[in-house]
Amino acid sequence: MSAVTSTRVVLAARPHGEPTTDNFRIETAQVPSPADGQLLLRTVYLSLDPYMRGRMSAAESYAEPVEVGDTMVGATVSQVVESRSPRIEPGAYVLAYSGWQSHALVDGNAVRVLDPDRAPLSTAVGVLGMPGFTAYSGLLKIGRPQPGETVVVAAASGPVGSAVGQIARIRGARAVGIAGGPDKCAFVRDELGFDAAIDHRAPDFAEQLKAAVPDGIDVYFENVGGAVTAAVLPLLNLYARIPVCGLVSQYNAASMPEGPDRLPGFMGLVLTKSLTIRGFIQSEFVQAMYADFERDATRWIGEGSLKYREDVVDGLENAPTAFLGMLHGKNFGKLVVRVGPERA
Structure with missing residues (x-):
């Protein structure tokens, strides 16, 4: 087979503070035929996720940054x-980590074959993929919700938050979601079945949240x-657990926040309420929990107890704008770019 021309989105420059479309560049490149053990892939769906903002930075993190030009x-x-x-075989569908490009060469051992008859293909990067597993592993391994406890989750209409609240409900806990705007709150409450949904943009947000958790918060x-x-923080109960999955409101910060140092007060709260706070990356739980997640999530979706919503954007060229909007909460559900048709 002759070389294939791939369209790709590269990091043009590292952002300082909030990224813009100038931090991205669209290029074309020739992709040669695969060598032994390799696959030539045509991208159908690309997942856009908040962690990508961290990969645009050269700051030390849990993963290597994207190099400028890559x-x-x-x-x-x-x-x-x-x-x-x-x-x-050719024609198979696979889950890969091939990035923002229309075609890619990858190692055949680095992909997972997907069954298009089992579930919609896009769910492999959503509710049945990394976001769903992030919710499952972080909530059950670190949050450990018990029947009757109260679980609060921010970004509750997104792919991780929506799954967290529904899994909490499946485990017998109360689920209170925090989302941005009345439409997202209505979705969280009325379609996903959360016990309450609070709009963080409301002027009396803190008061509404307090009223929604009369017995305090056991898992945040x-x-x-x-x-x-x-x-x-003021609503946390004794022995509350906090799985720390992301801090999206801080990803674009270019300096320390103004105001007094709140760390001593926070550490005092950790001590007096015996809080458990643990940051995590979902990959650390894959070996121990992924098989259970696939079994449980597939069953819950079939039963209707785990619902999901996708926000699909057409065209790889629109990925930068969609990504920037996601950092401001403009997406409604799991953000996915449809790069090409499911069937060539």
Whole structure:
């Protein structure tokens, strides 16, 4: 097969503070035929996730940054165009980590084959993929909700937060979601079945949250940080658990926040309320929990107790704008870019 032309989105420059479209550049490049053991992939769906903002920075983190000039990273659902792997046939669909590009060469051992008849292909980067597993592992391993307890989750209409609240309900806990705007709150409450949903943009947000948790908060699943966390902290119960999944409100900060140092007060709260706070990256739980997650999540979706919503954007060229909007909460559900048709 002759070389394939791939369109890709590269990191043009590292952002200082809030990123803009100038931090991205669209290029084309030739992708050669695969060598032994490799696959040539055609991207169908690209997942856009908040962690990608951290990969644009050179600051020390849990993963290596994207280098300037390199393709932006990301999980994809792709179809195999050409295979030199003995275990994967052309035409198969795979979950890969091939990034923001229309075509890619990958190692055949680095992908997971998907069954398109089992579930919609896009769910492999959503409710049945990394976001769903993040919710499952962080809540059950760190949050450990018990029947009758109260679980609060920020960004509750998003792919992680929506799953956290529903899994909490499945485990017999109360679920209180925090979301941005009346439409998202109505979705969280009326469609996902949370016990309450609070709009963090409301002027009396802190008072509404307090009223929604009359018995306090036993588990706070942290996705946001900032003002939302400040409203949650006084409501935490003795022995409350806080899985720290993300801090999206702080990702674009270019300097320390103004005002007094709140760390001593926070540490005093950790001590007096015997809080458990643990940051995590979902990959650390994959070996121990992923098989259970796939079994449980597939069953819950079939039963209707785990619902999901996707926000699909068409065209790889629209990925930068969609990503920037996500950092401001403009997406409604799991943000996915449809790069190409499911069937070539």
